[in-house]
Amino acid sequence: MSNAPAPAQAMVPLADPRGENALLREALIKAATSVIDSGPYILGPAVAGFESALAPALGGAAAVGVGSGTDALVLAMLAAQVLPGDEVIVPSHTAGPSVAAIRMLNAVPVFADVELETGCLDPASVAACMGPKVKAIIAVHLYGHPAEVAELKRIADAHGATLIEDCAQALGAAVDGRPVGSLGHVACFSFYPTKNLGALGDGGAVASLDPALVARAKALRAYGWATKPQFAELPYGRCSRLDELQAALLAVKLEHLDAWNERRRAVAAAYNEAFADLPLSLPVERHGTRHVYHLYVVRSERRDALEAALARRGIGTGRHYPYPCHIQPGLADGARQSVPLATTERLQGEILSLPVFASMTDGQVDRVIDAVRAAVREA
Numbered sequence: 458m459s460n461a462p463a464p465a466q467a468m469v470p471l472a473d474p475r476g477e478n479a480l481l482r483e484a485l486i487k488a489a490t491s492v493i494d495s496g497p498y499i500l501g502p503a504v505a506g507f508e509s510a511l512a513p514a515l516g517g518a519a520a521v522g523v524g525s526g527t528d529a530l531v532l533a534m535l536a537a538q539v540l541p542g543d544e545v546i547v548p549s550h551t552a553g554p555s556v557a558a559i560r561m562l563n564a565v566p567v568f569a570d571v572e573l574e575t576g577c578l579d580p581a582s583v584a585a586c587m588g589p590k591v592k593a594i595i596a597v598h599l600y601g602h603p604a605e606v607a608e609l610k611r612i613a614d615a616h617g618a619t620l621i622e623d624c625a626q627a628l629g630a631a632v633d634g635r636p637v638g639s640l641g642h643v644a645c646f647s648f649y650p651t652k653n654l655g656a657l658g659d660g661g662a663v664a665s666l667d668p669a670l671v672a673r674a675k676a677l678r679a680y681g682w683a684t685k686p687q688f689a690e691l692p693y694g695r696c697s698r699l700d701e702l703q704a705a706l707l708a709v710k711l712e713h714l715d716a717w718n719e720r721r722r723a724v725a726a727a728y729n730e731a732f733a734d735l736p737l738s739l740p741v742e743r744h745g746t747r748h749v750y751h752l753y754v755v756r757s758e759r760r761d762a763l764e765a766a767l768a769r770r771g772i773g774t775g776r777h778y779p780y781p782c783h784i785q786p787g788l789a790d791g792a793r794q795s796v797p798l799a800t801t802e803r804l805q806g807e808i809l810s811l812p813v814f815a816s817m818t819d820g821q822v823d824r825v826i827d828a829v830r831a832a833v834r835e836a
Contacts, residue, residue, distance in 0.1 A: 469812050469821045471773040474650040476816035477717070478657065481709055485657075488705040498701050500679070507704040510711055511662065514629065516639030518664040521674045522699025526625045526647025528678075529661035530558035533643045534593060535693050536663065536673040537619035539564050543592035544793065546618075548578050549783040550801040551597045555623055556788045559595075566792040567591065568783045570800050574741045576754070576808075577604035584612050585796045593619040598627035598637050600777070601653070601721075601751035602742065606632060606640040613642070621645065625661075626751035628654050629718040633745045638664045643674075648707055653721070653751055653815075654714050656703040717815035721750040724813050724822055728753060731826040735833050738807075752777055756807040759836045764809055766832035772825055775810040 478485060492503055504522045511520040523529050539545060541563035547556055549568040559566045570582040576599040583594060594613050596604040606622065613620040620641035624630075628646055630637045638644040648660035663674040676682060681694025725748070729739055738756035742748040754777060757763050767774050781801050782788045812825055 466771055466824070468771040468773055469824055470814075471775050471810060471812050472651040473814045473816055474655050477655070477814065480816055481713065484709045485706055488709045489702060492702045492705045495701070500698055501701050503701040503705040503708065504699050507699070507708045507711070508662070510708055511664075514636060514638075514711070514714065515644070515664050516636045516666075518639045518644065518666045519668070519671045520646075521663045521671060521678060522704060523661045523663060523674075523678050524697035524699065525659045526645060526649060526661040527554040527558050528695065528697040529645035529647065529663045530555065530595070530621070530623065531561055532674050532677050532695065532697065533621050533645050533663050534558065534562055534564065535677050536665075536670045537593055537621065537643060539592045539619075542590070544588065544590040545593045545595060546578075546583055546586050546591055547595040547782075548576075548597055548599075548801070549781040549798055550576055550778065550804055551599065551623070551782060552625070552778060553782060553785065553788055555595055555597055556782045556792075560788065560791075564592070565590070566782070566788070568789075568792060568794045568796075568798060568801075570796060570798045571599075571804070572605075573800050573803070575602045575604070575743065576600060576804060577602060578609060579800070580605050580608040580612060582796050583609060587612065587616050587618075588795075591616060591618050593621050595621045595623050596641060597623040597625075598630055600740070600754050601627050601630055601749040602740070603627065603630050603632045603637050603640075603746045603748075606637075610641055619643065625649075625652065627749060628652070629714055629747070629749045631747040639666060642667065643670050648703065653718060653749055654707060654710055656707055658700070658703055660699050660703045660707065662699070713815075718749045720815045720817070721813055722748070724817055725750045725753050727822050728811065728813075728826065732829060735830065737833065750813050752810045753813040754808050754810050756804070757809060757833075757836075758807060760807050760809050762836035763832050766835045767828055770828040770832065772828045772832075773812055776808060777810050779805065781805055
């Protein structure tokens with residue numbers, strides 16, 4: 458009998474895009490080979506095919522493939538005629554690119570507070586931020602839960618502003634059966650590898666039910682050409698086109714999006730049941746919404762101790778997001794803040810993201826549950 462110690466268990470990662478890609482390895486290789494053999498490598502049949510296939514998942518909104526989720530935000534704002542000096546309301550409790558995109562246009566971020574339970578924009582805070590220079594509102598569907606889009610759209614319409622849905626974390630989420638991406642005036646998506654629909658590199662999309670916004674986004678992603686070689690939209694046109702290879706890979710994965718989102722929801726349901734008696738604030742799913750759990754985020758007043766205890770047990774965690782945008786100089790310089798951001802600042806000290814991904818095994822789910830229960834007692 459060997460006296461050697463048992464091998465340590467592998468860490469349960471926060472996300473595992475490589476594991477998800479492994480499930481479709483042969484189909485992804487076939488799709489990549491088809492692009493290699495095709496010839497038209499820029500805005501060819503793979504991009505057109507993926508854009509068409511994506512539309513049903515967006516409630517019929519037409520999609521425009523672009524280079525990244527950040528570019529999607531920039532192009533959506535440009536399509537909505539956001540110009541230098543215009544103001545754009547945005548949550549501070551979000552990923553930096555939501556605000557960086559505004560700065561890229563020399564527009565002015567206006568920070569609004571968020572709801573405690575969802576982390577999404579608080580409509581009352583948004584209403585208090587409105588002013589004559591506000592041209593757009595960016596509603597981030599945070600962690601996969603839809604924002605209060607109906608009320609935010611009412612506010613936007615009342616002030617002649619454009620409601621931009623930031624759906625980077627929420628493809629497949631819905632409100633009253635209507636998918637995000639079809640609820641505002643224009644929407645943005647990211648296909649970063651860890652997203653619910655992730656590429657094997659960068660990618661993004663702009664989507665809208667408004668044909669004029671779609672046409673403008675299409676022109677802007679390719680320099681602003683009206684008819685070659687007329688650069689009708691300079692200086693605002695970009696070179697930001699979804700790559701043919703990424704489009705082909707995304708089309709393969711799109712067929713599995715609903716099943717993969719359901720797996721995320723099943724993991725979240727298991728967590729909710731297992732953690733119901735713990736001193737943790739768990740994610741909510743507002744009545745009438747469909748949460749797709751890009752992230753499963755709990756709140757704890759003893760977050761730091763809980764995080765350390767989980768690390769010792771081999772459980773990957775994250776903080777989404779550790780620093781509110783309004784305290785980051787590169788994002789906050791020149792911004793406007795006219796309302797308190799008390800909820801945003803509270804969340805920063807309490808949030809902890811637990812592992813959730815489509816290829817997560819039942820064994821990994823059980824390990825996380827056992828570790829969290831033990832870590833809460835220890836913390």
